[in-house]
Amino acid sequence: MDTQNSSARTRAQSRNDGKNHPSRGARRATHRGGVIHDNSRHTSRFTVIGNHLAQHTELSLLAIGLAVHIQSLPSGAQVDIETLADRFPEGKTRIAGGLRELEAHGYLRRTRMRTDGGLIVTRTVSCNQPGRTGATEEPKPRPRRSTDQPARRRALPAVPQPAYRAPDLLQTALGVLSGLRREDPRLLLSAADADHLVPGVAAWLERDLTPEDVQRALTTGLPSEPLSRPAALLAHRLSAQLPPLPPFRAPGAPSAVRHPLQNCDICDRAFRGPEPGACGTCASGR
Secondary structure (H helix, E strand, O other): OOOOOOOOOOOOOOOOOOOOOOHHHHHHHHHHHHOOOOOOOOEEEEEEEOHHHHHOOOHHHHHHHOOOOOOOOOHHHOOOOOHHHHHHHOOHHHHHHHHHHHOOOEEEEEEEEEEEOOEEEEEEEEEEOOOOOOOOOOOOOOOOOOOOOOOOOOOOOOOOOOOOOHHHHHHHHHHHOOOHHHHHHHHOHHHHHHHHHHHHHHHOOOOOOOHHHHHHHHHHOOOOOOOOOOHHHHHHHHHOOOOOOOOOOOOOOOOOOOOOOEEOOOOOOOEEOOOOOOOOOHHHHO
8 A cells, every 4th residue: 555755745835825926926917918019219290298197097088188189289279179079079078077177187277368359268278297387378479471561582692892893894794694594594683683793793804704704604513403592502603613813913014106107307208206307317417
């Protein structure tokens, strides 16, 4: 007959059967299920929401969803009950309750105020972190530019200036600019743009360049895409590609004056002189 060994343990027993290791139970629960995040980093069209709102223990899911929606809207967007009820299927009663929850927990501040026209409106301020100091002023609409005032033109880059603004030189420079559109139709300039560029072209002409040389320098190698500001491009070229001044040349000796031929009044010989009279031999009495 078999005998039982009383000194052998029937099975291996844990010292505490997992009672002092709650993490083991949590791991077992994780193995049974739970959310798995498949996240991608947002680079545009996203809103940062704090976990204090997304995981709020006292707000309803409807209130949390309303808060997320309101925080994602731009300043000045309508968030009244009518607008939200048209946007979502929950209805006015449930949406009004969700807004009251957000107001009670500091995520919304709603006040009644009278406009300059006497109309009573509700002013709503959304707080992404209740208790923190934020913007409390009503967003002001961006002032519209009056249609009577012309659009403000961007200033053109500076251009070189000639040493002497001779009228003939400036007129030649204006002719160079006026002829650019024949080389490239995109270089059609307004009168104001031409007035700004004329001194720069004159500075080039002072450097012993012909009008054809200046025109070639301004039209060669232009980009193929449309030119939104051709005058700015020309101003940049006039400054960046300005050639150096020509080397100084000392004036040469004046050439001898060559007088016209005259006939001597005494000997009738031909001689050169400024006026008719006697030749040099007859005048000296030789």
